Amino acid sequence: MFFMSTINMNYIEFVICKDTNPQNESISTNWKYSEFQSLCKHVVSKTNLKPFIKNCKVYVKDAMHMESDTELRVYTKNPLDYKIISRSTIMLKYDKAKLPIHAFPSSFNINDVYLSETLTIRLHNRVFLNFEVQFREARSFKEKEKEDTNYVRRIYINYNCEDNVDNKYIFEKICYAFSLLGKQAPTFEIFHEICKSS
DSSP states (O other), X not given: OOOOOOEEEEEEEEEEOOOOOTTOOOOOOOOOHHHHHHHHHHHHHHOOSOOEEEEEEEEEETTEEEEESSSEEEEEEEEEEEEEEETTEEEEEEEEEEEOGGGSOOOSOOSEEEEEEEEEEEXXXXXXXXXXXXXXXXXXXXXXXXXXXXXXXXXEEEEEOOXXXXXXXXXXXXXXXXXXXXXXXXXXXXXXXXXXXO
């Protein structure tokens, strides 16, 4: 019998949505270039923490991801739950597990391939504020003409959950990230409820 060693953890993303008109039913998580750049520059100028940038190519097969830059990383990211906290925040919860490189299938049947550039600000060793740009290559001439449609710009705060962590201290770091973005943080009760089931 074949066993793969995995390192499991619960992983939470607070995805920051664009401000939308309350009459508009749709909530967009994809930012326009100018808004994205402006908010990113504003946040970097407001903190003395040095951001770092990661560039990689990402291959997705079902819930399995493989990131390729100077090294290869393979992990699963299985969705567990979501909560719309407000019109400007969606909470996504995943079961995330690191896998050995050979676990990623050798197949042409890949669900998605994209280039990712992420500017990350580390607020704690488990809390990060991310500005990510994903680029999907145009598959047709018409898509090339609409070049902006090939880009996805996401802003999110991620928290790698762990047992025996001071939730109030972590919550303060998450609130700080929300304040940098000029957004209202979820209440501690919502945050505690999310973490309680981790």
